[in-house]
Amino acid sequence: MAKLKMTPSEAMVETMVAEGVKNVFGIVGSAYMDALDLFPDAGIRFIPVAHEQAATHAADGLARVTGKPQVCIGQNGPGAANFVSALVAAYWAHSPVVAITPETGSMGIGTGGFQELDQMPMFERQTVYQVRVNRPQRMAELARRAFYMAKNLNGPTQLNIPRDFFYGECTDEIYETPVIKRGAGSFDDLEAAAKLIVEAKYPVIVAGGGVSQADAVAPVKALAEYITAPVVNSYLHNDSFPASHKLACGPIGYCGSKAAMRTLKKADVIIALGTRLGPFGTLPQYDIVYWPDDAKLIQCDINVNVLGLSKRADVYSCGDVKEFTELLVKRVKELAPGLAENAERLNDVQKEKEIWGAELDEWSSSPQARPMHPRRFHKEWTRALPEGSIVSTDIGNNASIINAYLRFEGVRQHISALSWGNCGFAYGAAMGCKIGRPDVPVIAFQGDGAYGISGIAEVMTAVRENIPVIAIVAHNHEWGAEKKNQIDYYDNRFVGANLPTNPDYAKVAEDMGALGFTVDHPDQVGDIMKEAIASGRPCVINAILQGGEEVLAEPFRRDALQMPVRYLDKYAHLNAK
16 A cells, blocks of 8 residues: 555544544544544544543443444543543443543643643553554554554553644555454363363353453354353343343342342353453352352453453463354364253253242332332333343442343443443443444433433533433432442441432423433333333433432442441540640
């Protein structure tokens, strides 16, 4: 390919075009305005948000549903700093976000000028690659590298550019970078895994986010069916195996499926596919210590850094989950030809699901209205979702409770804050998801606390840019997860947990040009969901839910809390001399 003469701004924009970038999220800024001016002619839509955190979440959401690198860009200094928290969410989701961070001019670095900040250390531990453009002539080369590493290391990258380096002249070629095939990993590891599986009495598969990212559901299903292995979803990856499958047990982890946890507890061999087995996602729940420490563990992941990080395995395989599982199925069939379906195990799975389903239905049966019992509300709105819908979830009490209710048949439908757990994730991510999948309903679920951080402001973005996201706000006037901790550990002493003066979110939405709905009775939920989906407009559903001790879930961080010890008498400090 011939090299062309161009400006560094042109080199960066043309590289984005070559990589298939159609949308860039950010807030307009002088630092990159020369490149921004080229976006329209390049066919790139610039989507201005209310806050840069939402820009990164939107790029993350778009990357997760498309599987392709997406871009956010911000002003140097404060704008770039606002990317930090959201980029960590992308890091733990293995999401290929390219964060373009212009910085102060090259001649002013270190002088303490306007909006100057050393932007590289901030992103060092939450990116898979970062680079500072050190000469304008290297713009295309280093921009290419940022996209290449995002795709091949499955995570966010940072392209840091002194703002004067957008100008000048360079000669370079423009082309799309490749995705390098990883293969199935070591054949010795695969052989060892197959032998363990053939000898297993009660094998269980843990399907992680890597199954979704690798589009590996088909071979995982084939393996599960051949060896009659129950399948549990890893924490907050409810889309990694079809919920309707006879061997599907639901998600493990906080507020997940008791059927999944009780089933996993019985395993003598665990086949962990595309998961690091994060520590928070394997903690005891519902007073069930469900991880069987004496079980043999097979762990396959494309990232060698996560193998053995949280759990010691008997067999490790560093490879593509899809290719590994395809070959694993083939080898198991060779070692155990004509394996019959294990009716006893299948019946056991069905029994566990029936027991859990009955218990969940009992929890969710309250006819209470004005306010609604949250579990009844979650049952009704998730039941009203059309198949194929995408749901982005925030963190918090109600966002966690719905882990037991969200059921998906396809991949890339459950988009969550994962183990970073930052409030304010869901709405920005949902905007990116909707841009990537305009053909399906996209729901952003947040509690009233998290919605106040980002959702309420970004409704203006959705209206202005015609992004018909449906926001559901669990309106219970509290930070429920933390309130539960104060109930259980601090004798109902509430500091900062109550939100007594929230606005009418439906009315605020209408004032911003969206549709607003208030729902306070379970019988209204299904019809309102249908109306919101049919509208094709940005919508906010203000769900009036009961709060307080009776409806809150288990303590969110039981692993990190202790009963308090106090040595001073109450108010003793008032008498101190």
